[in-house]
Amino acid sequence: MKARIIYLIILFFILPTSIEAQPIELAVAAELNLNEPIGQLRAVPLQIGNQKNICAMHSTDAEIDPYIGMFFFPKSTLKLTTFSEKGKVLWKKDLGPGVVPGIWFSPIFSFDLDQNGTDEIYLIGNKDPEHPMDYRQYVLQRLEAASGKVTGEWPWPKPIGTQSMSHTYRHFIFGGMAGDEPVLITAQGTYGVMALQGWNSDMSLRWEKKIDDEGPAGSHVSPVVDLDQDGNDEILWGERAISVNDGKELFCVDSWPGHSDIVQPVYDYQDKKWYIHTCRESHNDVSPRIVTFDASGRQVWGDLDQGHIDTGWSARLGEKREPVVLGVRVGAKVRTAEGEKRLDVEEFTYHAVSGKPVDLGFDVYTSIPVDLNGDGRHELVKGYFEGNGDVLSGKGKKLGNIGGFSAMASKFTSLPGEQILSYSKDGTVRIWYDKNAKDGKEAKERYANPFYRINQRQTGNGYNLFTLGGI
Numbered sequence: 041m042k043a044r045i046i047y048l049i050i051l052f053f054i055l056p057t058s059i060e061a062q063p064i065e066l067a068v069a070a071e072l073n074l075n076e077p078i079g080q081l082r083a084v085p086l087q088i089g090n091q092k093n094i095c096a097m098h099s100t101d102a103e104i105d106p107y108i109g110m111f112f113f114p115k116s117t118l119k120l121t122t123f124s125e126k127g128k129v130l131w132k133k134d135l136g137p138g139v140v141p142g143i144w145f146s147p148i149f150s151f152d153l154d155q156n157g158t159d160e161i162y163l164i165g166n167k168d169p170e171h172p173m174d175y176r177q178y179v180l181q182r183l184e185a186a187s188g189k190v191t192g193e194w195p196w197p198k199p200i201g202t203q204s205m206s207h208t209y210r211h212f213i214f215g216g217m218a219g220d221e222p223v224l225i226t227a228q229g230t231y232g233v234m235a236l237q238g239w240n241s242d243m244s245l246r247w248e249k250k251i252d253d254e255g256p257a258g259s260h261v262s263p264v265v266d267l268d269q270d271g272n273d274e275i276l277w278g279e280r281a282i283s284v285n286d287g288k289e290l291f292c293v294d295s296w297p298g299h300s301d302i303v304q305p306v307y308d309y310q311d312k313k314w315y316i317h318t319c320r321e322s323h324n325d326v327s328p329r330i331v332t333f334d335a336s337g338r339q340v341w342g343d344l345d346q347g348h349i350d351t352g353w354s355a356r357l358g359e360k361r362e363p364v365v366l367g368v369r370v371g372a373k374v375r376t377a378e379g380e381k382r383l384d385v386e387e388f389t390y391h392a393v394s395g396k397p398v399d400l401g402f403d404v405y406t407s408i409p410v411d412l413n414g415d416g417r418h419e420l421v422k423g424y425f426e427g428n429g430d431v432l433s434g435k436g437k438k439l440g441n442i443g444g445f446s447a448m449a450s451k452f453t454s455l456p457g458e459q460i461l462s463y464s465k466d467g468t469v470r471i472w473y474d475k476n477a478k479d480g481k482e483a484k485e486r487y488a489n490p491f492y493r494i495n496q497r498q499t500g501n502g503y504n505l506f507t508l509g510g511i
């Protein structure tokens with residue numbers, strides 16, 4: 041009997057103490073063709089009653105940027121295609137020649153502002169389609185999700201004073217929660233004079249905030265997060281936190297005079313606190329270039345003395361879901377009618393809270409975090425900028441290829457795990473998933489988090505594609 045007990049103890053230590061997840065098996069859940077080449081595509085999840093759908097905004101032109109060194113005249117129009125999670129097209133809409141096909145000209149946002157259980161679609165239209173640059177004729181439009189019919193139209197706020205073309209045509213539409221009340225947010229500007237507006241469910245103006253060109257500028261992302269965990273969301277507008285409820289600032293990092301390309305909230309499950317990871321683009325000789333703040337705007341750590349930090353993310357790559365943050369330094373970036381690319385790329389990765397450098401051992405530039413198998417840790421899809429479509433494990437192992445770029449990487453269907461919405465230049469759109477996915481406890485908590493639910497809808501609005509890696 042004694043020998044048997046000793047044998048069982050030895051066997052206990054030899055056998056694995058946990059069952060490993062099934063290997064990721066990438067597969068296509070749905071596929072459709074838009075019947076024209078795709079140069080750009082952005083998409084938002086769209087809830088119609090109990091049905092999960094996707095609204096894609098696309099054009100045969102590549103993204104058009106308002107900066108004079110990157111702007112080119114479009115050869116096509118911007119279109120909407122709405123389809124179910126099974127790939128069935130519900131409706132299509134051509135936005136016409138008055139809407140410039142570019143992410144800063146034409147954001148798109150899905151939101152249930154009236155809380156009736158079905159989303160509305162919000163975008164910018166133009167009452168004078170012969171003059172696509174006449175911002176005086178721009179309008180905020182509300183579309184019915186089931187049909188694409190315009191159900192409301194309001195004047196788009198005009199820029200403050202005279203600004204350059206690059207400053208004038210930078211628009212955002214997003215939303216957040218003030219307690220139990222949804223608030224729609226519109227915003228203009230990124231680099232100089234800026235403005236934000238909060239709208240109630242009846243589209244009455246709740247608040248307006250104007251920001252002069254002193255202090256921190258805006259960012260290419262507009263995350264919404266309850267930083268102080270009081271039940272009311274804040275907007276991270278560059279290195280400022282602005283209340284969704286009344287437009288007042290929670291904090292402003294006055295020591296930073298420039299533009300932060302990426303501003304990424306990161307939640308630390310160990311100490312139950314939010315942190316803010318930032319990648320600074322302008323004022324290249326002002327240090328530090330990569331910075332993490334606490335929820336009050338106080339610097340926790342910083343690194344790099346100089347350089348243009350152009351993009352970055354947060355991803356849960358550790359065995360215990362420890363968050364790792366990325367900052368990418370570039371020498372230059374080029375945008376043409378063929379698309380965008382960056383030169384002299386350098387990657388920097390860190391433990392999100394301590395700032396300790398982390399060597400991942402593989403290249404993560406162009407990647408987007410996505411939890412395909414639902415285990416609470418991220419895989420990465422190289423589906424942005426010049427990405428080649430590879431899907432990698434958190435340790436860099438190639439798991440497959442999506443055959444194009446990624447427009448969404450989140451839980452936007454009824455399938456377990458998160459999914460990837462891909463698009464190829466030939467017009468093919470696919471929904472990718474893991475056949476072996478099972479949603480674990482951590483993944484379910486993440487999907488249910490208010491931060492996840494509100495920011496998931498911002499993928500058609502700036503670089504918010506990266507934001508969900510923070511939770």
